[in-house]
Amino acid sequence: xxxxxxxxxxxxxxxxxxxxxxxDFRETADVISKLGFKMYLGITPVVSNWSPAGDEFSLLIxxxxxxxxxxxxxxxxxxxxxxxxxxVIKGALEMIQMDVDVKFVQDILxxxxxxxxxxxxxxxxxxxxxxGED
Amino acid sequence: MTVYSLYVFDRTGTCLYYTEWxxxxxxxxxxxxxxxxxxxxxxxIKSFVNRISPTDLKDGFLNFKTNRYKLNFYxxxxxxxxxxxxxxxxxxxxxxxxxxxxxIYLEYVVRNPLCELGQPISSELFHTKLDEYVRGLxxxxxxxx
Numbered sequence: 001x002x003x004x005x006x007x008x009x010x011x012x013x014x015x016x017x018x019x020x021x022x023x024d025f026r027e028t029a030d031v032i033s034k035l036g037f038k039m040y041l042g043i044t045p046v047v048s049n050w051s052p053a054g055d056e057f058s059l060l061i062x063x064x065x066x067x068x069x070x071x072x073x074x075x076x077x078x079x080x081x082x083x084x085x086x087x088v089i090k091g092a093l094e095m096i097q098m099d100v101d102v103k104f105v106q107d108i109l110x111x112x113x114x115x116x117x118x119x120x121x122x123x124x125x126x127x128x129x130x131x132g133e134d
Numbered sequence: 135m136t137v138y139s140l141y142v143f144d145r146t147g148t149c150l151y152y153t154e155w156x157x158x159x160x161x162x163x164x165x166x167x168x169x170x171x172x173x174x175x176x177x178x179i180k181s182f183v184n185r186i187s188p189t190d191l192k193d194g195f196l197n198f199k200t201n202r203y204k205l206n207f208y209x210x211x212x213x214x215x216x217x218x219x220x221x222x223x224x225x226x227x228x229x230x231x232x233x234x235x236x237x238i239y240l241e242y243v244v245r246n247p248l249c250e251l252g253q254p255i256s257s258e259l260f261h262t263k264l265d266e267y268v269r270g271l272x273x274x275x276x277x278x279x
Contacts (some may be wrong), residue, residue, distance in 0.1 A: 007251060011244045014210050015236030019212050020192065095145070095212040 002084040006091020008029050013039065013092065021096075025121050026050075028098070032089065032119075041065050045117075058105065061115040063066045072109050080104045085117060138203060138219040140264075142239070145213030145250055147173045151255045155268065157219075176207060176215060188279045196228065210235060224273045238263050 017035050022028045029047045036047075037059075038044050045059040066082045073079075086102040093100050101120040106112035139154035149169035161168055176195075183195045197206045204224060208216045208231035216231040242260040243249045249257050268274060 008244050011210075011214070011240055014212055015232075015240045019211075070169050097213070 001089040005084070006088040006093075007095055010092040010095040011090060014096075025054060025057075028093075029059075029119070033059060036092075037061075049116075049118075055121040056109070057119055059117045059119065063072025063115070064108065064115050067109055067115075070109060077110065079109075080107065081109050082107070082115070089117070089119065094125070099123045099125055135221045135275060136221050137224075137268055137271070137274050140171065140219075140234075140268070141172055141215075142255070143169075143173055143176075143215040143217070146175075146252065148252060149173070149254065151250075151260075153261070153264070155274075165213070170201070172217065173215075176217065180209075196226075206231065208232060214239070220273060227273065230271060230273070234264065234267065238267060244256040 013036060015053065017031075019031055019035065022031060033045045033047050041064075043061065043063060043065065045061045047057055048060055049058040050056070064082055067082070070081060072081065082103060086104065090100060090102045099122040101122055103118055104116070105118045106114055106116040108115050136156045138157045139152070141149060142151040144150050149166070149172075150167070152169065163171070168217065179198070180195050184191055187194075195207055196235050197204055199205075199222060202222075203219050204222055206218045206220060206224075208228055214235065216234055218227065218231060220227065242257055242263055243255055244251070246257060246259075249260075250257060257262075
């Protein structure tokens with residue numbers, strides 16, 4: 001969910017922010033939080049919990065605007081209400097040659113202290129090779 | 135100064151859009167063959183340029199000139215490629231191609247839910263706006279020769 005939003009959103013993001021290619025995943029993390037989230041949701045999630053290899057990090061969101069005035073209905077206490085964000089991030093990064101795994105770890109709606117989205121870098125996607133060439 | 139043609143390719147190598155203004159002579163091959171040839175060449179030049187570079191490149195391939203025309207290339211981080219052929223007197227037009235991307239492609243294709251991404255652009259609005267923009271450029275004035 002959200003994937004197709006991300007696919008389009010990235011073009012808008014690139015055109016408006018005018019950022020170039022990132023050199024490493026840490027830079028990507030900064031751009032996502034300080035530019036991406038800021039631009040579209042008006043918040044700046046904290047980037048933290050880096051894995052030792054530097055290929056995984058968490059976005060900590062304190063005040064998620066998507067969940068203002070939201071309560072999970074009884075019987076759906078495990079619902080990832082803002083799972084849309086995961087899809088958007090995945091779709092957007094895929095368009096810039098990054099395959100990532102995005103998932104919710106904690107959510108304030110489920111009673112956790114903070115909302116945490118975890119991103120894991122899987123691999124770099126290569127440019128498409130033209131048809132009929134090796 | 136004048137503008138000959140514009141190609142827009144997406145990240146998978148599909149030619150999304152092609153249009154021409156003052157192109158007088160056409161290659162003797164079919165349109166889609168020409169697109170494939172163009173994408174193939176751009177792809178090869180890009181990889182050649184990157185491989186031969188003594189230091190790490192940022193933008194890499196920007197343009198090339200022949201004795202008859204200049205080919206200008208602009209690629210976004212998302213792999214969209216904008217290629218414009220112009221005559222030789224035209225300087226650096228990266229910002230023109232960026233404008234086409236951010237003001238026209240983004241505005242009338244990406245933000246248009248009826249336009250499917252990755253499919254050739256058939257939007258009349260995109261066509262009109264692009265034509266208007268390019269015709270209004272200082273590099274456009276035609277010199278029939």
